[in-house]
Amino acid sequence: MVIQVVTLFPEILAPMLTTSMLRRAQTVAGVEIRLVPLRPFGIGIHHQTDDYPFGGGPGMLLRADVVVPAVEWAMMHHKAVARVIWTSPQGKPLDQALCRTLAQEDHLIIIAGHYEGIDERALEILGGSEVSIGDYVLTGGELPALVLVDAITRLQTGVLGAQGGALTDTFEDGSGGLEGPQYTRPEQYRQWRVPPILLSGNHQAIQAWQRAMSAERTTTRRPDLLDAKRIDDAD
Ligand code: ADE
Numbered sequence: 001m002v003i004q005v006v007t008l009f010p011e012i013l014a015p016m017l018t019t020s021m022l023r024r025a026q027t028v029a030g031v032e033i034r035l036v037p038l039r040p041f042g043i044g045i046h047h048q049t050d051d052y053p054f055g056g057g058p059g060m061l062l063r064a065d066v067v068v069p070a071v072e073w074a075m076m077h078h079k080a081v082a083r084v085i086w087t088s089p090q091g092k093p094l095d096q097a098l099c100r101t102l103a104q105e106d107h108l109i110i111i112a113g114h115y116e117g118i119d120e121r122a123l124e125i126l127g128g129s130e131v132s133i134g135d136y137v138l139t140g141g142e143l144p145a146l147v148l149v150d151a152i153t154r155l156q157t158g159v160l161g162a163q164g165g166a167l168t169d170t171f172e173d174g175s176g177g178l179e180g181p182q183y184t185r186p187e188q189y190r191q192w193r194v195p196p197i198l199l200s201g202n203h204q205a206i207q208a209w210q211r212a213m214s215a216e217r218t219t220t221r222r223p224d225l226l227d228a229k230r231i232d233d234a235d
Contacts, residue, residue, distance in 0.1 A: 001105065001156060002032045004074045004082075005113040006067070008049060012142040013149075020149060023161060028213065031157035033149060034074075034107075038062075041070040050115050059116030064228025068120040071109055080106035087113050087141030094148065096170045096171040098131070101154035102148070110148055112141030120171030129181040177225055180213025211235045 005013060016022055018035050025031040042049045043066060050060040075082050083105045092098065109128075111118075123130070128134060131142040153159055170179040183194040197209045215235035218225050 001030075001082065001103075001108070001153075002034070002078045003091070003108045003110065003149055003152070004036050004068050004078070005110045005112060005149065006036040006038060006074060007145065008038045008062075008114050008180035009112075009140070009142050010037045013146055016146055016150075017219065022153060025053050025153040025156060025159045029153070029156045031093045031153050031156050031159070033153070036070055036075075038066060038070050041066045041073070043182035057116070061116060062114060062118040062122070063140055064122040064125065067118060068109065068125050068129060071111060071122075071126050073074045074109050078107050082107040082109045084126050085110045086118070086128060086130045087111065087133070087144035087148070088117070088130040089135070089137050091132040093135075094131050094133050094151070096151075099148075099151040099153060104154045108152070110145045112145040114140040114142075175211075177214050178222055179215055180210050208234075 007013060013035055014232065017026070017035075018140070022033065026033055038049050039047050041047075043063065048063070049066045053059070071084065083102070085102070085108060087110065111128075120160050126211050131144070131145050131148065173179070183198060187194050187199065195209070197205055200206065212235055
């Protein structure tokens with residue numbers, strides 16, 4: 001899979017791409033993540049990338065005649081037809097199902113929006129879909145782009161050490177609910193003990209306990225998930 005991120009600020013993303021799991025994704029799992037800086041596509045000797053909105057309004061907009069050539073350049077540099085994603089608070093809310101869909105693409109181009117937005121013609125010319133990472137507004141699309149890259153690449157085979165880990169995570173275990181509490185060594189820390197059932201070796205009992213904890217946590221913390229969640233009375 002090839003992911004290209006078109007951004008005015010590649011220096012924000014670069015350190016994340018060379019650290020931990022995202023680095024592993026590239027070295028072990030064959031994910032290719034490329035940054036496409038917008039600045040070289042800027043206009044004039046100052047490489048201007050933004051301008052005032054016609055009709056007035058606050059802030060600056062990224063220019064269509066900067067963004068479109070940058071994305072077209074990115075499209076040409078990989079053979080697979082690209083799916084284009086725009087980060088925007090106005091987009092479709094990102095969830096695990098959308099991450100799974102995007103993880104199946106061969107070629108993704110993520111455009112990190114900036115300033116107050118992007119000239120609408122860029123979206124019309126290039127198509128694609130807008131994605132939001134939540135109902136709050138950030139100063140730019142670089143963090144949402146990183147969120148997308150991270151959530152998508154961790155679904156690629158070989159990125160997580162133990163594949164099982166990904167499948168039992170909250171939102172990934174098929175139940176649609178939250179994952180229950182987890183513990184590691186030591187068995188006792190200060191006066192706090194690990195729940196004895198987890199040390200019992202009785203896998204059926206442990207699974208039943210984990211399902212019960214998951215059901216309780218989902219009920220108290222995210223009742224909005226209960227409709228989607230497949231819990232039963234036993235849980
Ligand atoms: N850009 C600014 N805020 C954003 C958000 N919540 N999601 C995606 N892109 C954004």
